[in-house]
Amino acid sequence: xxxxxxxxxxxxxxxxxxxxxxxxxxxxxxxxxxxxxxxxxxxxxxxxxxxxxxxxxxxxxxxxxxxxxxxxxxxxxxxxxxxxxxxxxxxxxxxxxxxxxxxxxxxxxxxxxxxxxxxxxxxxxxxxxxxxxxxxxxxxxxxxxxxxx
Numbered sequence: 001x002x003x004x005x006x007x008x009x010x011x012x013x014x015x016x017x018x019x020x021x022x023x024x025x026x027x028x029x030x031x032x033x034x035x036x037x038x039x040x041x042x043x044x045x046x047x048x049x050x051x052x053x054x055x056x057x058x059x060x061x062x063x064x065x066x067x068x069x070x071x072x073x074x075x076x077x078x079x080x081x082x083x084x085x086x087x088x089x090x091x092x093x094x095x096x097x098x099x100x101x102x103x104x105x106x107x108x109x110x111x112x113x114x115x116x117x118x119x120x121x122x123x124x125x126x127x128x129x130x131x132x133x134x135x136x137x138x139x140x141x142x143x144x145x146x147x148x149x
Contacts, residue, residue, distance in 0.1 A: 038085075041078055
């Protein structure tokens with residue numbers, strides 16, 4: 001682009017968009033990791049529940065029963081915390097996406113202005129070239145008439 005007056009702002013906006021893109025990628029990765037941790041806890045609880053049911057078929061002593069129930073309580077607490085972490089992570093990702101969309105819109109707006117500026121520069125250059133060609137043609141025609149006279 002030739003002498004686009006807002007080029008520094010466009011460049012800065014692009015840098016901020018790049019940073020927002022990187023941050024959004026990190027947020028998405030964090031959200032996926034939180035969801036995976038939750039899935040693992042839920043799966044482990046299901047496995048542990050299956051073990052409990054299998055053990056209960058043969059009869060459980062009071063201490064064993066208490067140990068299972070206590071561990072279920074800790075697992076349920078961990079699952080509740082993991083669900084809260086997933087929800088918080090989803091919220092942060094949504095906010096990051098909104099920020100990214102806003103920054104992308106800003107870059108697009110400045111880029112549109114830059115393209116319009118370049119179109120005006122190109123049009124002015126084309127007009128200068130056409131004028132120079134017209135002048136050259138007129139001079140050549142004038143010389144030809146002078147040479148013939």
